Amino acid sequence: MAAPNDNPLIRKLAYLHPLSDLERELLDKACSRIVRVGPDQDLINEGDRPTECNLLLEGMTCRYKILSEGKRQIFSFHVPGDIYDAQSFVMEVMDHSVATLTPCTIAVIPHTTMVTITEEHPRLARAVWKDTLVDASIFREWMASIGRRSAYQRLAHLMCEIHARLDAVGLATGGRIDWPITQSEIGDALGLSLVHVNRTLQELRGAGLITLKESKLVILDLPGLKTAGDFDPQYLHMKARRSISDRTGDASEPRER
Amino acid sequence: MAAPNDNPLIRKLAYLHPLSDLERELLDKACSRIVRVGPDQDLINEGDRPTECNLLLEGMTCRYKILSEGKRQIFSFHVPGDIYDAQSFVMEVMDHSVATLTPCTIAVIPHTTMVTITEEHPRLARAVWKDTLVDASIFREWMASIGRRSAYQRLAHLMCEIHARLDAVGLATGGRIDWPITQSEIGDALGLSLVHVNRTLQELRGAGLITLKESKLVILDLPGLKTAGDFDPQYLHMKARRSISDRTGDASEPRER
DNA sequence: CGGGGCGTTGACTGAGATCAATTATGGTGG
DNA sequence: CCACCATAATTGATCTCAGTCAACGCCCCG
Numbered sequence: 001m002a003a004p005n006d007n008p009l010i011r012k013l014a015y016l017h018p019l020s021d022l023e024r025e026l027l028d029k030a031c032s033r034i035v036r037v038g039p040d041q042d043l044i045n046e047g048d049r050p051t052e053c054n055l056l057l058e059g060m061t062c063r064y065k066i067l068s069e070g071k072r073q074i075f076s077f078h079v080p081g082d083i084y085d086a087q088s089f090v091m092e093v094m095d096h097s098v099a100t101l102t103p104c105t106i107a108v109i110p111h112t113t114m115v116t117i118t119e120e121h122p123r124l125a126r127a128v129w130k131d132t133l134v135d136a137s138i139f140r141e142w143m144a145s146i147g148r149r150s151a152y153q154r155l156a157h158l159m160c161e162i163h164a165r166l167d168a169v170g171l172a173t174g175g176r177i178d179w180p181i182t183q184s185e186i187g188d189a190l191g192l193s194l195v196h197v198n199r200t201l202q203e204l205r206g207a208g209l210i211t212l213k214e215s216k217l218v219i220l221d222l223p224g225l226k227t228a229g230d231f232d233p234q235y236l237h238m239k240a241r242r243s244i245s246d247r248t249g250d251a252s253e254p255r256e257r
Numbered sequence: 258m259a260a261p262n263d264n265p266l267i268r269k270l271a272y273l274h275p276l277s278d279l280e281r282e283l284l285d286k287a288c289s290r291i292v293r294v295g296p297d298q299d300l301i302n303e304g305d306r307p308t309e310c311n312l313l314l315e316g317m318t319c320r321y322k323i324l325s326e327g328k329r330q331i332f333s334f335h336v337p338g339d340i341y342d343a344q345s346f347v348m349e350v351m352d353h354s355v356a357t358l359t360p361c362t363i364a365v366i367p368h369t370t371m372v373t374i375t376e377e378h379p380r381l382a383r384a385v386w387k388d389t390l391v392d393a394s395i396f397r398e399w400m401a402s403i404g405r406r407s408a409y410q411r412l413a414h415l416m417c418e419i420h421a422r423l424d425a426v427g428l429a430t431g432g433r434i435d436w437p438i439t440q441s442e443i444g445d446a447l448g449l450s451l452v453h454v455n456r457t458l459q460e461l462r463g464a465g466l467i468t469l470k471e472s473k474l475v476i477l478d479l480p481g482l483k484t485a486g487d488f489d490p491q492y493l494h495m496k497a498r499r500s501i502s503d504r505t506g507d508a509s510e511p512r513e514r
Numbered sequence: 515c516g517g518g519g520c521g522t523t524g525a526c527t528g529a530g531a532t533c534a535a536t537t538a539t540g541g542t543g544g
Numbered sequence: 545c546c547a548c549c550a551t552a553a554t555t556g557a558t559c560t561c562a563g564t565c566a567a568c569g570c571c572c573c574g
Contacts, residue, residue, distance in 0.1 A: 001390040030436045066400055067485045087390045090383055094393050095492045122376040126347055129386050133344045135353050139396035144322055144330035147448030151562070182520065191404030193563050198522060200562095230325045234379065235352045408530070439552065450531050455554060457530095471539090 007107075008058075024125050025217040026117055031055060031107035039180075043085075043098045043106075052110045059104030060180050064188070064226070065096040074189035076138060077162060077181065081122065081169045086132050089114045102180045134237050141235045146191040149230065151200045153192045156229030159210065163219060164233050175219030177210060193241050203229075264288065264314075264364075276377030276496065283374055288312060288364035294357050296437075300342075301355045307345040309367045313337050316361030317437050321445070324352040331446035334358070334397060334419060338426045341390050346371045359437045368466060371431050391494050398492045403448040406487065409456045411447045418468065421490050432476030435467060461485075 007028050037043065044050060046065060056078050063084060065077040071172070075096060078084040084098055089111050118125035138161070142254070145154045159177050166172045183201065187194045209225045211218040219225055226232075264285050288393045291314070294300065301307060303322060313335050320332045320341060332353060335341040341355055346368050375382035395418070402411045419436070423429045440458070461467050466482045468475040476482055 056493060065397070067401060067405055071405040073397075073404045075397045075400055082501070087393070090387045090390055091394075091494055093491070093494070095494070096397060119379040122379065122382065124381060125379065125386075129382075130347045132393065133347055133387075133389060136344070136393035137348075137398060139393060140322070140330075140332045140353060143332055143400050143403060144324060146400060147330045147445075148324055148328040178419075183522095184520080189422060195519095195564080196562050197451075197524090202522090205276075234350070237348055237350070253394075440554095441552080451552095452532080452554090453530050459554090 023121060023127075026121065026124065030109045030113045030117060033108040035106045035108060037100050037104045037106060039100055039102050041100045043100060044088070044094055045097045046094055048088075048094045049092055049110070050085060050094065052108050053114055054085055055081050055083050055091050055107040055109060057105040057107055059102040060102060060178070061098055061100050061104060062185065062189070063096050063098050067249075072188045072193075074185060075142070076135065077189070079162070079169060079172065083131065085126070086128055086135075101185070102178075107206070108176050130237075137235045137237060142189075149191070151192050151196055152203055152231050154192070155186070155197070155200050155204060156209065156225050157191060157231050158186070158229075159204075159217060159219065160222075160226050160229050160231035161236070162231075163217075163222070164236060168236075168238055173199075175222055177217050177219075178215060179217035180215050258492070277380075278475065280378060280384075283378065283381065287366045287370045287374060290365040292363045292365060294361045294363060296357055296359050297355045299354055300363075301351055303351055303354050305345075305351045306349055307342060307368075309352065309365050310340050310346050310371055311342050311355075312340050312364040312366060314356060314362040314364055316359040317435070318355055318357050318361060319354050319446070320355050326497070329445045330448075331442060332399070332445070336422050336426060340366075340385070340388065341386055343392075347388065356441070359435075377413060387494075393406075394492045399446075408447070408453055409448050409460055410486050411449070412443070412454070412457050412461060413466065413482050414488050415443070415447060415476060415486075416476065417479075417483050417486050417488035418493070420474075420479075421493060421495070425493075425495055431478055434474050434476075435472060435473050436474035473503065501506075 023059070037059075043061065055082055059080070062083055063078070064072055065075070066072050069087055076084075082213045088094060114128075118128065125189065141157075141161075144151045145157050148158065159174075163175070163177055166177050171177065181189075182224060184194045185199045186192070188198070192200070201212060204225075205212070207224075208229070209219070209221050211226060258403070269409075273434070294316075300311065300318065314337055316337070318335045318341055319337075320333070320335070321329055333341075333449075335355075342351070345351060360394050371385075375385065398414075402414050406414065420429055420432070420434055421432050428434065438446075440454045441451045443449070444454045447454070458469065461482075462469070464485070466476070466478050466485060468477060
């Protein structure tokens with residue numbers, strides 16, 4: 001966890017916004033404490049007043065809220081490089097919760113450090129701000145999915161998104177990605193019942209677009225899946241055209257898991 | 258449009274985040290050019306690369322996206338005091354459009370001004386940042402509505418939200434607010450068909466919760482409507498308990514349309 | 515080897531969509 | 545002041561996608 005380019009946050013922010021060496025170093029130093037957490041653990045709860053931000057280094061988390069009547073809505077899934085609670089740095093009280101889906105490795109950044117860094121380095125503040133705005137853009141796209149797309153489209157769209165985001169941090173091997181999300185969680189994310197998710201998944205399999213078993217999703221036909229999901233990655237605001245896995249000169253050592 | 262406290266943005270930001278007199282003055286100066294626009298006009302389109310931000314002073318606007326198949330999803334409605342395109346200052350390309358619902362008065366703030374102000378006044382930057390995060394929180398709540406609430410709950414929830422936000426800038430007279438939103442627009446915001454919106458509105462009327470005609474919404478039973486809509490205003494991150502309309506010293510002239 | 519989590523399947527139900535008119539309503543021009 | 549037109553609201557009939565209920569199988573783990 002030492003060399004700046006190892007840090008997936010830096011990789012991602014640099015992707016959104018150019019960073020100087022000084023800025024990279026600052027960011028890297030900010031991540032002092034590293035924590036490991038098991039699966040299905042709450043990291044933050046609605047109503048909390050956090051004093052630190054968390055950067056996901058490994059694993060997957062989700063944000064959610066429990067409504068009255070016990071229904072759950074999942075707002076987003078998070079991949080390495082995401083500060084899934086950046087908002088806590090600006091807003092006092094959490095209006096939703098965050099939980100792990102898998103075992104996770106998390107870097108902790110005290111708010112005090114965030115304040116110092118962002119007040120002294122406005123460009124860095126903008127980079128983090130931009131990251132929170134990309135979040136908001138993703139929320140909007142999900143809203144559009146839930147509000148106006150069919151179950152089949154929603155599933156396909158979600159898969160394309162997760163694939164694109166994992167690919168951006170080098171965690172997609174071709175169309176193959178980790179998929180630790182249960183059908184019940186997919187349902188709560190997409191506003192569907194678990195039964196209907198199951199049936200829709202089978203449609204996607206039947207159409208030859210995907211394979212999904214043992215928490216591994218293989219996208220057999222990415223263009224087909226994008227079409228099926230009405231997926232246009234513009235809302236993710238990723239600049240580069242080539243996926244990170246294409247770049248050979250980048251010298252971030254390819255690490256196997 | 259001269260005296261700082263006339264500016265609904267300053268009123269709202271101060272509401273979120275304490276501001277110094279210097280900061281208030283800076284913000285007020287930033288709003289140089291004032292524009293008037295008619296109803297049902299696009300202000301910004303998906304794909305645009307704006308060079309200025311817009312502060313809504315009067316009227317109501319919405320953000321939306323047209324999906325393939327021509328379906329529309331409305332992401333939010335905006336009331337005076339909202340910088341409905343603050344994100345354009347940080348992200349180059351618009352991923353959605355903005356349109357007026359009513360005739361609007363808008364203050365234009367060049368990005369260059371925004372950059373100067375926010376880089377020199379990090380606290381102001383945080384105030385605007387916070388505003389964009391409240392936006393994101395609202396998106397999440399809408400997502401929860403569309404994904405997990407019934408049509409009846411969604412309608413009630415939306416009405417409570419618009420009421421709360423208008424009240425926060427002094428534009429609610431008791432339970433009475435302007436409601437320039439057509440049933441078709443409600444449908445596109447809440448993921449419902451226009452026909453079903455109509456029927457659900459009649460249920461709300463029948464339950465004695467509201468009255469709605471001639472673009473005026475009267476909430477007859479606010480606690481009842483909140484219960485019906487599962488509405489908890491925490492997600493709006495408003496600090497004050499009292500509504501602005503309670504404050505008598507504020508002297509914002511009651512203006513008829 | 516028993517139990518809990520996850521996935522799968524079938525049968526039935528229902529909230530909300532769609533289709534198709536019909537009726538206000540609010541301008542607009544004569 | 546009134547005819548006219550477009551937009552918005554309303555209503556009825558029908559259909560369908562997705563939810564609910566209820567089993568059952570699989571697999572991992574204690």
